[in-house]
Amino acid sequence: MQISQLLRHKGREVATIDGSESVRTALGVLADKGIGALVVSSDGRTIDGIVSERDVARGLHSHGAGLLAEPVSSVMTAQVHTCSPNMSVHDLARTMTDHRVRHVPVVDDGALIGIVSIGDVVKARLDELEEERKQLVDYIQTA
Template identity: 60%
Template sequence: MLIGTILRAKGSQVTTVRPDATVKELLAKLAEHNIGAVVVSADGASIDGIVSERDVVRRLHDRGAEVLDGPVSEIMTSQVRTCGPNVNVDELRRTMTEHRIRHVPVVDNGRMVGIVSIGDVVKSAIEELETEKASLVDYLHR
């Protein structure tokens, strides 16, 4: 299965936050959308970074509550791994596992077209296994 197939099913909406937004504003977006990470983008289309709940928790531990009033740019990951819609889900799963990342923006022709989480990848694997199982059961009952 290709990443583009996942995006067609889940949609292409990507929640973003500006680099100068406060960490408090970031937390409000995470809560509002019930998500674990957002893409940091000055214009809503380019990728300046990515920031997750884990980033916030780690910085809170390191620096204390004053991090909440600071800009997202101070806690974001600026080296963002991306993939294209034609990447195979198995390949992305290996990349996510190898690099311990849970969210990967999808980029096509230099434009952000979606985001895939580890949950999306696992869900697609389960769906593939269920389809394969149904085919095997059908074959055995012929």
């Protein structure tokens, strides 16, 4: 399965935030949307970084509660791993595991078109394995 197929099922909505917004605002968006990461973008198309709950937790540990008033750009991860819609779910799973990332923005022709979480990848892989199992059972029963 390709990432483009996964996005067709889950949707292409990507929650973004401007890097100048406060960390407190980012936490509010994360909580309101029930998600674990926001793409940091000034225009919703280009990627300036990514900020996750983990980034905020580590920043709070290092800098204390004053961090909440700081801009998102102060805690975001600037070097973002991305993927193309043509990448396979299997290859993305490997990339996420190798680089220890849980959220990967999907980019096509330089523009942000979606985001995939580790949960999305696991669900897609389980669906693939279930389909393969069904095919094998059908093959055995008809043989």
